[in-house]
């Protein structure tokens with residue numbers, strides 16, 4: 001007798017019911033079996049996936065040594081700290097340990113290399129923003145690396161990063177050159193100026209004031225703070241409450257901030273008012289740079305003139321003279337008097353003009369470039385636009401001369417010759433030879 005027989009019902013209706021019950025049970029068992037094998041499959045696939053991921057993490061490209069290299073070279077990692085310390089260590093016992101912000105910038109690169117060459121320790125910081133060609137900044141970074149200067153990639157608004165750097169290194173000095181530069185761009189992107197030149201500066205001052213001991217600070221202000229001032233040459237005693245551009249207003253705000261941090265916390269602070277700095281490795285957004293580019297390309301250049309038909313004029317200052325002024329400002333900076341956020345006595349607060357003391361009309365700048373490039377410029381004389389530009393600048397440098405021993409020695413023609421030599425070498429591909 002078959003199994004079916006034994007389960008045979010006493011009535012046909014009951015059989016149907018029981019058959020469907022049996023069907024349901026078997027179906028449920030089958031579903032349960034299917035479900036359980038599916039979950040087993042899912043579970044084992046999951047484990048397989050975990051094991052696979054585990055082993056792929058262990059294998060190339062992130063082998064254990066590579067991985068630890070990567071984590072170590074990230075900010076905070078042991079290799080990163082080693083690089084930071086090595087770069088910041090002075091060669092000479094009496095050497096400074098300088099934190100240079102904006103190190104891959106035009107002035108930042110020159111100052112960092114000069115400090116390193118004379119035996120100071122230098123640690124750079126730069127956010128490598130896209131205000132102008134980042135490749136130029138990267139090439140400057142290569143120059144810095146060759147000189148032994150490590151540039152940490154980061155922003156002055158990153159409190160944690162600054163704090164970390166100040167925890168790792170005891171900086172005797174800060175050379176603060178990171179800024180949103182350019183007079184005319186301020187109309188397009190005002191926030192960038194507020195962010196870098198005001199918020200970023202406050203951030204840096206906050207970290208400096210809390211450091212124990214506090215570093216002495218030297219920072220880049222600008223000739224543009226003189227704004228509509230008509231007294232010539234511009235003296236540090238003249239009024240600076242009429243900025244003509246938002247850029248100038250943020251630099252003037254920086255000077256006011258410097259005053260408060262000096263007054264409240266005893267930070268030693270020196271502001272340097274740079275006058276239209278030019279030279280090799282310069283900024284492509286500046287007139288002398290893009291005029292050179294456009295003259296060589298046969299493109300038109302706009303030369304501004306004032307309402308009474310005079311060419312606008314600038315006290316163009318060669319980079320090497322500016323570097324000397326920066327180093328002298330560091331050398332003569334007295335110690336900050338506070339520590340850990342508390343002032344212990346009055347501290348040094350200074351501001352100096354760093355200019356060339358011989359303003360040159362922009363039309364003359366163009367004729368020098370024409371001579372050096374041996375190409376006639378396609379000039380278009382335009383009325384000075386209402387874009388924040390001022391008609392002229394002219395530095396009185398007697399204060400810097402007296403206290404810093406600052407004395408510029410490069411006239412515009414000599415400086416432009418050096419710039420043009422660098423420019424043609426750099427853009428013809430012989431970058432490495434040009435420093």
Ligand SMILES: O=C(O)[C@H]1O[C@H](OP(=O)(O)OP(=O)(O)OC[C@H]2O[C@@H](n3ccc(=O)[nH]c3=O)[C@H](O)[C@@H]2O)[C@H](O)[C@@H](O)[C@@H]1O
Nearest residue numbers: 181182222223224274275276286287302303304312362389
């Ligand atoms: O002295 C300073 O503090 C400032 O110097 C420069 O500002 P600026 O003097 O305006 O330098 P450029 O932009 O290179 O202009 C130089 C001259 O060329 C003129 N110019 C500019 C552009 C143009 O198309 N045509 C023209 O005639 C300007 O009016 C100005 O007189 C820098 O760009 C600022 O970052 C710096 O702070």
